[in-house]
Amino acid sequence: MTALSTAPPSTRYRWVVLVLCWAAFTMTSVDRATWGPAAGSVGDDLGVAVAGLGVFATAYYIGYVISNLIGGFVADWIGARLTVGASILLSGGFMLAFGEVDSHALGLLFQACIGLCAGAEVGGGVKLITSWFPAHRRGFAMGVFMTATSLGLVVANAVVPRLIESHSWRTSYHLFGVTSIVIGLCCLALLRPGPLTVARPETGGRPNLRPLLGNRGLLLLALAGFGALWGTYGFITWSNLLMVKGVGIDPVRAGTVVVIFGAVAVFSKPLVGLVGDTLGLSRRRQCIAILAAFVACLIAFSFATTATQFLWIAPFLGITAYIYSPVMMAMIPTLSGPELAGTASGGVNAFWQLGSTIVPAVVGLVFGATGSFQLVFLVLAAGPLLAIVPMYFIRGADRREAAGTATARPGDNPLILATPGKA
Structure with a gap:
């Protein structure tokens, strides 16, 4: 029989968890949206024709869809804290790596890797929010969490063009990469399952799907x-x-x-x-x-x-x-x-x-x-x-x-x- 934690729900720490999940989701959204305003400069720098720039976005989204599919399963299996933290940490690392590329092929590889890491955060974030917020309070929490996709688009389009104008497109990838890594470390250190978490059976193993x-x-x-x-x-x-x-x-x-x-x-x-x-x-x-x-x-x-x-x-x-x-x-x-x-x-x-x-x-x-x-x-x-x-x-x-x-x-x-x- 499935066992549930009987600890009373926290009235404060759940907001810390929500903010961290939101921050991680916002940064993966910023990382995704950075390509749009940076694409032209990247193409000029790497010698990629305009028609070929769409392949970079396609490479990202292939990785993103795959990581959505497997990321939630990993969160149920090994834990949402590790999934969220590793997702944003690794995507930030590949953002830094993309900011150093000097070839078309390597750029495509790192774009796919960014997507392959970033999408896992969604399932892990929802899993954590579910463990901290009961059903009748979950609508507001999910509303805050989902602002990340819109805010990521706004931040990237507000910051990246200015960084390109004053420095280069590489600076934007370096900045967002470092920020993502810092948030990832904070998630690994501070996130924890909530009092509504379903306890894993003693037999362990993979979740039954x-x-x-x-x-x-x-x-x-x-x-x-x-x-x-x-x-x-x-x-x-x-x-x-x-x-x-x-x-x-x-x-x-x-x-x-x-x-x-x-x-x-x-x-x-x-x-x-x-x-x-x-x-x-x-x-x-x-x-x-x-x-x-x-x-x-x-x-x-x-x-x-x-x-x-x-x-x-x-x-x-x-x-x-x-x-x-x-x-x-x-x-x-x-x-x-x-x-x-x-x-x-x-x-x-x-x-x-x-x-x-x-x-x-x-x-x-x-x-x-x-x-x-x-x-x-x-x-x-x-x-x-x-x-x-x-x-x-x-x-x-x-x-x-x-x-x-x-x-x-x-x-x-x-x-x-x-x-x-x-x-």
Whole structure:
């Protein structure tokens, strides 16, 4: 029988754990986003043509998806503290190494290695947060955690161009590499499993993944996230260029629209989690409402024709395009149970990333064939629209959230209802 720690939940140290997990996730996001503003300078320095620069990003994402798949499993097996610490520590080391490359082949290798290390942090971070925050308080924690992806994009685009202008692209990789290593060492020293941690059986061994293979709720959630990220990352990748080429908006105004789109996510992600936790809202229903609003905003954006209209729609689109992610992420441990939270989070997130990987190519083909700005955004809206369907059929999460909230009293372990045989 699965054993659970009976120690009372901490009221303070869990915030230290959350901050460290968030800092590690933020730095892996910064490391990932650094390539965008640095790519041109890297190409000039290494003699890589513009058409070949995309291969570097592809190498990173191949490693990133693989590490998402295996990183959560490693967190469940050897421990989330070691997984998170090693993930950010090693990715920082390869950032430093990439800052020293002088050949195309070596650069591709180190980009793949950065991705292969960085993605493991996601499953480990979710595993730790699950062990410190009971289900009815997990929405806010996941909201804070998920701001990392948006903040990483903002930090990289704010810092890297200035470092390139004053020093070189290598300086940015050195700076972020050293910062990542320092955070990794802090994680290894200070992170520890929480009082809601599922105790490993005395027999030890690898986690039993069979309960996940037939988990219908996780499969439906993976499909929903795929469609949602289809809309979000399709917009991130193409919106700037499409506003300039498809509508004739000034590049500076188009960039402002994208900045507003991304900036609103930094505060909206924890806010949606806090509201959901405070009001005891069903996360499944929250997601359905958010996805419907996301579809409406994408359709409205497709009909805009002036910079002013785009600027008015951008904050609403940015909110709806991001706030589903912490709500969905908070659902994963509820559906999987705490023992396999790391494996489930890594696997589901890896499937979600396929949406962000495929959609840029599809959008490019659609716009190249039709030249229609409106049609492209209708194609993007199809992703979150279809995502509503699997979300509608995820029923178990509502019951488990209600049970966990109803039984949560000071000193109780609300995750006991989510253990095998009890959920």
